[in-house]
Amino acid sequence: MSYSVTEPSRRQKWFAGILVVGYALITILPLVWIIATSFKSPSDAIAYPPKTFFTPTVEGYVNVFTTRTRLTEEQLQAVGEPQTWYDKLVRKDGLVISGPSRFAERFTNSVIIGFGSTVLCIVLGTAAAYAFSRFKVPLKDDLLFFILSTRMMPPIAVAIPIFLMFRSLGLNDTHAGMILLYTAVNLSLSVWLLKGFIDEIPVEYEEAALIDGYTRFQAFYKVVLPQAATGIASTAIFCLIFAWNEYAFAVLLTSGNAQTAPPFIPTIIGVSGQDWPAVAAGATLFLVPVMVFTILLRKHLLRGITFGAVRK
Amino acid sequence: MLKSTVDRVAGATPHAIAKRVRGLSDRSLAWLFVAPSIVLLLAVNIFPLIWTVRLSFTNFRVNRPNAEVEFVGLKNYLSILSDKDIWLTMQATAHFLIWTIVLQVLIGFSLAYLINKKFRGNDLWTTIIVLPMMLSPAVVGNFWTFLYQPQIGLFNYAVGFLTGADPSSFSMIGDVSLAPWAIIIVDTWMWTPFVMLICLAGLRSIPSSIYEAAECDRASKWRQFWTITIPLVLPFLMLAVLFRGIENFKMFDLVVQLTGGGPGSITELTSINLKREAFEKWRTGYASAYAVILFVTVFGLASIYVKALNKVKQR
Numbered sequence: 001m002s003y004s005v006t007e008p009s010r011r012q013k014w015f016a017g018i019l020v021v022g023y024a025l026i027t028i029l030p031l032v033w034i035i036a037t038s039f040k041s042p043s044d045a046i047a048y049p050p051k052t053f054f055t056p057t058v059e060g061y062v063n064v065f066t067t068r069t070r071l072t073e074e075q076l077q078a079v080g081e082p083q084t085w086y087d088k089l090v091r092k093d094g095l096v097i098s099g100p101s102r103f104a105e106r107f108t109n110s111v112i113i114g115f116g117s118t119v120l121c122i123v124l125g126t127a128a129a130y131a132f133s134r135f136k137v138p139l140k141d142d143l144l145f146f147i148l149s150t151r152m153m154p155p156i157a158v159a160i161p162i163f164l165m166f167r168s169l170g171l172n173d174t175h176a177g178m179i180l181l182y183t184a185v186n187l188s189l190s191v192w193l194l195k196g197f198i199d200e201i202p203v204e205y206e207e208a209a210l211i212d213g214y215t216r217f218q219a220f221y222k223v224v225l226p227q228a229a230t231g232i233a234s235t236a237i238f239c240l241i242f243a244w245n246e247y248a249f250a251v252l253l254t255s256g257n258a259q260t261a262p263p264f265i266p267t268i269i270g271v272s273g274q275d276w277p278a279v280a281a282g283a284t285l286f287l288v289p290v291m292v293f294t295i296l297l298r299k300h301l302l303r304g305i306t307f308g309a310v311r312k
Numbered sequence: 313m314l315k316s317t318v319d320r321v322a323g324a325t326p327h328a329i330a331k332r333v334r335g336l337s338d339r340s341l342a343w344l345f346v347a348p349s350i351v352l353l354l355a356v357n358i359f360p361l362i363w364t365v366r367l368s369f370t371n372f373r374v375n376r377p378n379a380e381v382e383f384v385g386l387k388n389y390l391s392i393l394s395d396k397d398i399w400l401t402m403q404a405t406a407h408f409l410i411w412t413i414v415l416q417v418l419i420g421f422s423l424a425y426l427i428n429k430k431f432r433g434n435d436l437w438t439t440i441i442v443l444p445m446m447l448s449p450a451v452v453g454n455f456w457t458f459l460y461q462p463q464i465g466l467f468n469y470a471v472g473f474l475t476g477a478d479p480s481s482f483s484m485i486g487d488v489s490l491a492p493w494a495i496i497i498v499d500t501w502m503w504t505p506f507v508m509l510i511c512l513a514g515l516r517s518i519p520s521s522i523y524e525a526a527e528c529d530r531a532s533k534w535r536q537f538w539t540i541t542i543p544l545v546l547p548f549l550m551l552a553v554l555f556r557g558i559e560n561f562k563m564f565d566l567v568v569q570l571t572g573g574g575p576g577s578i579t580e581l582t583s584i585n586l587k588r589e590a591f592e593k594w595r596t597g598y599a600s601a602y603a604v605i606l607f608v609t610v611f612g613l614a615s616i617y618v619k620a621l622n623k624v625k626q627r
Contacts, residue, residue: 013430013432016429016431019426020423020426020431020438020441023423024441028440030455030501031443033466034455034458037458048463049479050464050465124349127344127345127349128348131343131346132346135339135341136338136342143346147350150357150358152558152607152610152611152614153361153562154562154603154607155562156562156564156603157364158357158361160599161363161364164374180356181356184352184355217341244448245447245448245449245451247449247450247564247568248583252591262565265450265451266454276458279454279455279458280458286448287448287451290447290448291443291446291447294439294443298439302512302513305506306551310513310548311513
């Protein structure tokens with residue numbers, strides 16, 4: 001379907017192209033800057049005027065994964081010559097690496113909780129979406145609206161009772177608790193999105209299978225599931241991204257054991273003040289997967305962010 | 313086609329066939345499939361919400377679990393509604409909401425309109441524009457504090473470069489008059505693409521035959537824009553505003569990391585204020601009443617808005 005009868009003129013296209021490209025370049029600039037900062041040395045990062053050209057270093061990445069201590073000359077002598085390239089890197093400032101930072105741990109938590117809740121979300125969501133799409137569920141519209149409305153609540157509004165509930169169940173600051181919580185948060189997205197995808201699969205396929213003697217359940221997993229695979233995959237990525245990016249519950253309900261990366265990244269402090277390259281390195285490591293997913297998701301993007309309310 | 317064959321062969325609806333084959337009946341299978349999701353949502357969303365309502369009538373404090381809990385009736389609600397500071401945070405929230413929506417709609421629609429001109433490579437640029445909204449708001453807020461640093465920050469440097477002002481003469485997040493704009497700018501940067509995508513979907517849904525008809529009637533381009541494009545995109549735009557409105561009303565992560573509500577309390581939006589009451593001052597009962605008021609406000613405004621949206625759609 002074409003939008004206008006008269007195809008836009010060359011001049012119009014040029015004009016539109018220049019404006020959009022200009023906006024895109026401004027938009028991408030902060031991201032490019034943060035990635036560039038992650039490869040700067042701490043002094044380059046805070047140089048005035050801001051440095052566009054610099055000698056790249058992985059110092060930020062070393063710093064985000066380690067904790068460092070400043071030693072006196074004698075102590076430095078005592079630990080001997082630096083052995084590895086990263087030893088040499090931090091030794092320049094009279095520092096030694098004294099152990100790993102908690103970044104890797106937080107990042108792992110993000111991965112565990114993100115993937116855990118995504119799997120659960122997809123399992124529950126696919127089942128519910130299939131039922132809503134194919135069966136006469138009593139109060140169907142009300143239930144669907146109820147599922148959607150759970151998304152309107154500000155997380156802080158329910159954080160206190162969840163905190164109390166989790167405390168009495170022993171789920172506070174545990175991976176299981178956070179997985180359960182993020183599953184509930186993302187379930188509305190999962191059900192609505194998957195219902196849209198399953199609605200598009202012709203009912204005839206299942207009916208044919210039923211006639212061949214399959215049970216409903218067999219028809220579901222042998223016929224519908226493979227057909228819905230792309231939809232399920234993109235829904236999974238959306239759930240993963242939302243869980244990955246979540247901050248409010250993570251900061252309110254976890255303190256150490258199950259804390260994900262978003263609350264941690266801003267707290268990265270260097271030996272002398274905010275270590276911006278390390279913060280930028282942490283942010284870059286955290287943002288890159290999402291950027292890759294976004295590019296992969298292009299086609300389903302609109303559906304995913306609007307819960308399937310708008311289709312391209 | 314296949315469906316009619318099925319009906320002819322079996323002389324029954326597909327549902328009836330399903331019932332006759334072995335295994336669970338459709339009805340019980342439906343419940344089996346829906347129940348886990350509903351149970352989880354009831355347990356993790358509705359039960360806590362009811363608990364919040366109950367707590368809102370008490371003077372309970374989480375950090376004093378052994379203190380006696382008293383039922384205080386509507387006292388929490390009354391003191392919130394008569395609290396001047398809370399009205400100020402409401403004002404800050406309204407200011408934030410109005411400006412972000414105005415800017416995002418204007419820029420988002422313009423971008424969609426331009427992208428719809430189908431110039432070469434617009435797919436690539438659209439994807440680039442869309443990137444920010446997929447990122448973690450907390451991490452975004454954090455690295456914008458770096459971009460907003462006077463002197464060393466890219467933002468101040470760019471403003472200085474363009475206007476000739478001294479980059480170290482102003483601080484976006486340290487200045488009372490600039491801080492609200494600091495968050496509006498970042499939110500607009502992040503979420504304009506969202507409005508843009510929805511507008512684009514709207515523009516692409518307009519059948520070209522309408523424009524052909526208008527062309528035959530010799531309607532000017534300007535006239536076509538106002539009588540065809542705008543009314544037909546309006547329902548999409550309103551949906552975008554609804555989504556952005558709800559999201560920004562509960563805005564928390566981005567602002568916490570960007571300004572933390574400061575300087576002073578100039579950017580203290582309701583969610584941040586609520587967090588302070590609940591998790592710093594530990595006035596649990598009071599904060600619960602606050603949460604209920606916010607939830608009712610969002611829900612009420614959204615319901616009214618959806619009614620208006622449906623009217624526009626039906627036109």
